[in-house]
C-alpha cells in the first residue's frame with residue numbers, strides 16, 4: 028500500500044485479487060438471475076460503491092460477451108452519507124441522485140391494449156453495516172415501482188439481526204472490523220488503497236475529526 032499510509036494500516040484484510048475473483052463470481056450469479064431482462068439499471072451508491080460497481084459492470088460485460096447473453100447495464104448514481112469517523116450518525120444525507128425514472132418504464136400499446144414495461148434495478152453498495160443506509164435506499168427506490176430490486180453488497184457485517192437479509196449478493200461476510208480501501212474510507216482517507224485493509228490505532232487517531 029502507498030508509503031504515506033504505512034503506519035496507518037494494521038493489516039491487509041482482503042487482497043485486491045481475492046476481491047476481483049469474488050466480484051467475477053457475483054457477476055455470474057447476477058447474469059443468471061437477470062436472464063429475463065435485456066437491460067437493467069445498476070444503481071451505484073457513492074462514494075464507497077464506485078470501485079465495486081465499476082468492476083462488477085465490467086465482469087457483467089465480459090461474461091455476457093463470452094456467453095452471448097449480453098445484459099445491458101444503465102448505470103445511475105446516488106450519493107448517501109451518514110458516517111463520521113467510524114460511527115454511523117443519526118442523519119443520513121441524500122447528497123445527490125441520478126434520474127431513476129427509467130425504472131417506471133414506458134407505456135406501450137399493442138392492438139389497443141396498454142402495457143408498461145417496468146425495469147429491474149441492481150443496487151450496488153460497498154458495505155451493509157447497520158443496514159440503515161440500505162433500508163432508506165430501498166424505500167426510496169420502491170417509490171419508482173421497479174420490476175425487480177436486488178442488492179449487491181461487497182461486504183456485509185456479521186451481526187445478530189438483519190443486514191444480510193437486505194443483501195441478495197454478498198461478496199464477503201465480515202466480523203465487526205472497520206475496514207477501508209477499495210473505495211471505502213475513514214473520513215475520506217484510504218479510498219485509494221486497492222486492498223481492503225484494517226486501520227491501525229495510529230491511523231484512526233491521525234484522521235479523526
Ligand code: PRP
Pocket residue numbers: 072073074075076107108109110115152153154155156157158159160161211212
Ligand atoms: C458507508 C458505506 C455504506 C454505509 C453503510 O457510507 O459506504 O454506504 O455507510 O453503513 P450502514 O449500513 O451502517 O448504514 P458513508 O456514509 O461512509 O458514505 P461514503 O460511502 O461516501 O463513504
Ligand code: MG
Pocket residue numbers: 072073074075076107108153
Ligand atoms: Mg457509502
Ligand code: MN
Pocket residue numbers: 075110211212213214215
Ligand atoms: Mn464513508
